[in-house]
Amino acid sequence: MQPARDTIAAIATPPGTGGVSIIRISGGEALAIAARVSGITPAPRRATLAHIRDARGDTLDQALLLYYPAPHSYTGEDTLEIQGHGGIAVTQAVLAAVLDAGARLAEPGEYTRRAYLNNKIDLAQAEAIADLINARSQAAVKAANRSLQGDFSRQIETLAADLLALRIYIEAALDFPEEEIDFLREGDIAARLQGWGERLRTLLAQSTQGRLMNDGINLVIAGKPNAGKSSLLNALVGEERAIVTAQAGTTRDIVRETILIHGMPVNILDTAGLREASDLVEQEGIRRTRQALNQADLILLLRDGSALDDRGDETLPPESADTPLLLAYNKADQTPPAVQAQHADGLWLSAKTGAGIDALRDAIACAVGRDSREESPYIARERHLRALHQAERHYQHALAQLHASQNGELIAEDLRLAHDALGSITGAVSSDDLLGHIFSSFCIGK
Numbered sequence: 464m465q466p467a468r469d470t471i472a473a474i475a476t477p478p479g480t481g482g483v484s485i486i487r488i489s490g491g492e493a494l495a496i497a498a499r500v501s502g503i504t505p506a507p508r509r510a511t512l513a514h515i516r517d518a519r520g521d522t523l524d525q526a527l528l529l530y531y532p533a534p535h536s537y538t539g540e541d542t543l544e545i546q547g548h549g550g551i552a553v554t555q556a557v558l559a560a561v562l563d564a565g566a567r568l569a570e571p572g573e574y575t576r577r578a579y580l581n582n583k584i585d586l587a588q589a590e591a592i593a594d595l596i597n598a599r600s601q602a603a604v605k606a607a608n609r610s611l612q613g614d615f616s617r618q619i620e621t622l623a624a625d626l627l628a629l630r631i632y633i634e635a636a637l638d639f640p641e642e643e644i645d646f647l648r649e650g651d652i653a654a655r656l657q658g659w660g661e662r663l664r665t666l667l668a669q670s671t672q673g674r675l676m677n678d679g680i681n682l683v684i685a686g687k688p689n690a691g692k693s694s695l696l697n698a699l700v701g702e703e704r705a706i707v708t709a710q711a712g713t714t715r716d717i718v719r720e721t722i723l724i725h726g727m728p729v730n731i732l733d734t735a736g737l738r739e740a741s742d743l744v745e746q747e748g749i750r751r752t753r754q755a756l757n758q759a760d761l762i763l764l765l766r767d768g769s770a771l772d773d774r775g776d777e778t779l780p781p782e783s784a785d786t787p788l789l790l791a792y793n794k795a796d797q798t799p800p801a802v803q804a805q806h807a808d809g810l811w812l813s814a815k816t817g818a819g820i821d822a823l824r825d826a827i828a829c830a831v832g833r834d835s836r837e838e839s840p841y842i843a844r845e846r847h848l849r850a851l852h853q854a855e856r857h858y859q860h861a862l863a864q865l866h867a868s869q870n871g872e873l874i875a876e877d878l879r880l881a882h883d884a885l886g887s888i889t890g891a892v893s894s895d896d897l898l899g900h901i902f903s904s905f906c907i908g909k
Contacts, residue, residue: 470496471573472566474558475908481549486558487908489574492565493541497528499564500557505530505543515545517560524553538574539581572905576898579890586890586901587616587847593905594677594842602726606676607842615673615841616889618666623885625659630878633871653865660858667851672832673843679721679728680831683755685779686765691793694814695765696720696733699824725828732759756783761830768792771806787830795819846901850884857881 470490476483488496498504501513505528515524526547536542547557562568572593579589591610598604609615633652684692700720718733734752756762756779764779771792790809792798796816803811810826812819861877864870886892 470566471569472496472558472561473569473574473908474554475544476549476554478551479549480551484547484549484554486545486547486554486561487569487574488543488545488561488566489536489538489540489569489577490566491541493543494530494532496561496564496566497530497543497545500545500560501528503528507532515547515557515560517556518563523556523560524548526557534581534583537583538577539583540577569907570902571907572902572909575905575909576902579898585613585616586898587619587888588613589890590844590901591615591842592909594844596906596909599679599728600676600723600726603676603728603842606673606840609840610673610842615670615843618841619885619888622659622663622666623882623891625662626878626882626885629655629659630875630882633878634875653862656858656862656865660855660862663851663855663858667848667855668832669840670843670847670851672840674845674848675727675831676840677842677844679730680760681730681732681755681758682761682763682827683732683734683752683759684763684765685734685752685756687767690765690767691814692733692765693718695763695791695793695812696731698814698817698820699731724824727828727831729827756786759783759786761787761789761827763789763791763827766790766792766809767794768803768806768811769794769797771798771802789826789830791823791826847888850888854881854884857884 468491470488470492472486472488475485475487494504500515500517502516503511503513505511505513507530509529511528511530513526513528514522515526516522524547526545529544529546531537531542531544533539533541545557545561547553575584575589575592578584579586584592588611591607595604595607595611598607629652684695686692696718700722719730720733721728721730723729732755734755762779762783792803792806792809792811793814795803795811795818796813798811810819810823812823814820857877857880861874861881864873864877883892
């Protein structure tokens with residue numbers, strides 16, 4: 464993959480009216496284009512005041528020019544920024560003049576893609592840039608910054624380097640087939656491979672937490688009608704978002720709200736009560752409830768603590784049997800302590816008074832493995848998790864082969880595939896299709 468040679472330009476600041484707008488130009492013609500629109504050749508890394516003119520010579524704006532020569536720039540190419548006044552019309556006019564002077568409009572994520580192709584950052588760091596921009600909490604900002612600074616990539620690279628050493632040792636045995644079994648035993652390959660696998664599993668656990676920081680979790684509040692599901696949603700959100708009445712079956716559709724719990728985005732879904740219903744609208748609401756349950760990361764099963772004589776088990780879809788489940792009893796303010804003591808299998812709370820809500824937040828975070836006392840993990844994406852799981856599957860297969868047949872060819876092949884899976888995270892192993900998918904999600908100008 465060769466870096467592109469043409470020169471690109473785009474507005475790097477958000478659309479709208481503001482104090483300053485920035486147009487970024489990157490490529491071999493950046494300095495020449497700056498001279499065409501300003502009549503000035505700016506010195507490197509010094510702010511230069513200039514008038515920006517269109518092809519007819521009409522002044523469009525007065526702006527600062529900042530020139531960063533290759534390779535000491537974000538993209539690794541000659542880069543120039545025009546920092547002008549932040550009006551919508553004037554910014555578009557300056558961009559048009561830059562395009563008329565020889566640049567083309569950048570594609571989404573093209574600046575960061577060029578930074579990757581020019582070895583300024585690896586693929587995981589490139590994704591961390593987008594994650595930092597889209598971070599929804601301070602914890603997510605810290606986690607994205609750790610990935611951007613290369614912490615996650617270094618963990619991957621260390622695992623890959625150690626695996627490569629194992630591969631070299633094992634593949635060397637293939638040159639001496641008559642001594643293969645002794646060669647593998649003398650190298651203590653089993654212990655080294657098991658130690659490597661433990662480190663892989665640790666990184667996988669950390670990355671799973673990082674995925675939660677990035678994507679959040681879907682928490683579905685389920686239960687019978689009148690258990691207080693909508694009241695609980697309002698208590699967690701801190702506002703009256705769902706309609707609450709004494710009539711059972713008030714909620715007919717999914718009500719969604721997103722909050723932060725220990726810095727982790729949680730998408731809360733309040734659902735229709737689970738029961739046999741004759742009303743067609745309520746039946747549709749219950750169908751949507753079961754659909755939401757099938758897609759949940761965590762189910763909060765809420766029961767009415769003041770009516771435990773009629774507990775009847777709520778029927779959850781069979782597809783959600785493997786989904787983590789939290790059991791909670793509402794209306795603790797209306798339930799005697801003796802009754803609460805008899806039902807200690809769940810968390811007691813009161814959506815009305817707020818009692819137990821903080822404990823519920825802690826329980827939600829704990830149920831998905833989030834510990835607020837721990838340092839923010841790396842930001843990780845679903846792509847990273849799939850690659851790590853793939854590496855773990857090949858590792859397990861190689862380990863089984865080592866203990867069973869000690870077939871060096873099969874072991875070496877599995878370790879090669881595990882090595883490739885790790886390489887796909889940082890871009891050591893990549894494809895044009897993968898890069899296109901990743902960078903297409905970036906905004907234009909980044």
